Amino acid sequence: MFFEQLSIGGFDKNFNYFLGKDTSEVCVVDPVNIDDLLEHAECLEIDKIVAVLITHSHFDHISGIQDLIDAIGPVPVYIHESGAKELKVGCRTVKDGDVINEAGLEIKVYHVPGHRFDSVMYESGENLVTGDTLFVGGCGRCDLPGSDVNAMYDSLYKVLPSLDKNLKVWPGHNYGKTPSSTLMKEFESNKFLNCSSKKEFISLRND
C-alpha cells in the first residue's frame, strides 16, 4: 500500500494524505494548498488522483476541493451524510460502517461526531486517518459550532477501543510531539483517552 503524509501547511499545520494501492491511483484526504499538493504528487510519481476523502466540514479541511477539481477535473468527493450541505461541490455521502472502494483500496468509514457533527475517520490497511477527532497527545476541540463534547466522549471511549490497537494514527493537524502515532501509544499516553469518567473527560476537554 502507498501512504504518504504531507505537511504543506494549510491554515494551522494541516496534514494532507495520499493513499492508494500504489502510485497509479490515489485518494487525497482534506486537500488544501492545491499548487503545493500537486507538486508533491508529481515528486511522488503519482499518476492520478481519483477521489477526495473529507474528514469533516471545517473550512480548513474543505477549502481546497474546488481548486483541486479545477486543476484535475471532476473526482468523487466523499463526506459524511450529515456534512453534504456544507459543501459547494457535489459529493458522495457515507455513513458509519461504509466501505469506500477507491484507488484499489477498501477504506472503512467510522462516524465519530464530537469535534464536528460530520467527523469521520478512515481506515485502510494499517492506517487510521483520524482528522480532528484524535491528535497525537490530544483530541479535537469541542467548543465550536457543530461540536458536542458528549458525542466526543462516545467517539473516543466507545469507537476507538473497538479498533485494532496496532493501527497507525494519522491526525488532521501536526499538534503533537510526533507527526503520527499508534492507537496503542495514544491509549497509553494521551490524557484525553485516560479519564476515569465522562465527567472528568468533559471538564478536561472544556478546560
Ligand SMILES: [Fe+2]
Ligand atoms: Fe476541525
